[in-house]
Amino acid sequence: MTKWFSAPQAIVFARVTKLAQTTFAAAIAFNLGMNPTLAGDPFRRNAPHEIGDKTEAAFKAVFQKGNYQEAERYLNQAISSEPNEPLAYAMKASLAYANKDLTSLDTYSKKTLETGQKLIEKDPLRGNLYTAVGNFLEGATMITREGAGGAAQALSRLRQVYQYLDKAEAVSANDPEVNLIRGYMDLLLAVNLPFSNPDEAIQRLENNAAPKYLADRGIALGYRDLKNYSQALEYANRALKGTSDNPELYYLKAQILHAQGKRDNNRELIKEAIANFDTALSKKSQLPTSLVQQIESERNNANNRLKSFS
Structure with a gap:
């Protein structure tokens, strides 16, 4: 379900960016029952994807402990040892947003997009997914830096977000990582847009996300x-x-x-x-x-x- 947005909905995008750390930080998680032969797939018990031990540890610090200082330390290690994992850069961007560090937000939003695009050939599902995340974060950066002046560019990014989410979903419609991130995005938009129905997003999170x-x-x-x-x-x-x-x-x-x-x-x-x-x-x-x-x-x-x- 591709969504198209008009200019008045820039306010909605601004509201969503205020939840960026919850959306992208919280939309990417882990669990402890992972296949030990791979370096940390936090979403899938079957057909896992490789992510990285340090990235996984950062997620554990945030999502189980709510410990951002510990997460920052692990993420700095992840960027050094797992430089091709877009998840690490998305988390760094989220932490930068929480700390009101616009320079780092801009840097790591771009890195999320860049590494997501590079991953598409190797892993189309996660590559397209994090290309969507990178576009979202870049849109958030525009709104944060320019306010209403960045609305048009941010809305253009939002269109690209849903185009790449559609591509990721086309690879596997029931994938838990895709449904978690898309479920968060759809629900955050639905509760802020008039005449929107959040039921589909809630069902996506209820039935297919992990x-x-x-x-x-x-x-x-x-x-x-x-x-x-x-x-x-x-x-x-x-x-x-x-x-x-x-x-x-x-x-x-x-x-x-x-x-x-x-x-x-x-x-x-x-x-x-x-x-x-x-x-x-x-x-x-x-x-x-x-x-x-x-x-x-x-x-x-x-x-x-x-x-x-x-």
């Missing part, structure tokens, strides 16, 4: 943005079962509880939200500074709302 905890996290994000808080909470709790050490998931759960508590004027939900914000902040030393500031701000808002009940 690893499961990261698919559940994406669905929780989608339901949160759709203001379906009971469903969002259910999927956030599912994701926590697989990654209970990740502070970002407690932050997500806190956001859901706070929003539901505001809507329902429910003091107990606000209290539970604050407890989850605090759990996330207990590991703030391993999170990007900008993310910590955002969590602290939302925690303060929740606390002020709790005081209003007195």
Whole structure:
């Protein structure tokens, strides 16, 4: 399903870029039950693709532990020892975005695109997939650097994103890596576009994406943005079962509880939200500074709302 976009939807692209670290960082994951004869395919138990031990370790640091400092160290090693793996560059770009490092965002977005294109001949599925990711990241860079002035170029990139996603899906429509990344993208766009139906994206994540905890996290994000808080909470709790050490998931759960508590004027939900914000902040030393500031701000808002009940 190729999607075409018009200029007013530049705002949507800007919203999506604000979730770049979750989209590309979170749209690329791993699990521990891998074929030991290959260097880390995080998605497939059958017919695995080779990725790389250092890249895999970086993903483990982010998606199980939520430890960005540890991930950065592994990624620096990956770029040296696994220079042809676009996944490593996509993660570096995501970390640069989180750290508001525009120069590195630009550099690693280009490297993601370049290595994705080079991989197409050897591995058409992942090559086309990361060519799509690279185009998305370059679009994010344009919006970040130029704001509304970069909208036209960014939208052109977004068209290319879906063209290459279609090519990757044509190789294997049920591939878990393809469905994870495309499911995140489709859902993030669907919840921000009027008259869009997010059900297809949710089903893609539910039925064909892997690893499961990261698919559940994406669905929780989608339901949160759709203001379906009971469903969002259910999927956030599912994701926590697989990654209970990740502070970002407690932050997500806190956001859901706070929003539901505001809507329902429910003091107990606000209290539970604050407890989850605090759990996330207990590991703030391993999170990007900008993310910590955002969590602290939302925690303060929740606390002020709790005081209003007195």
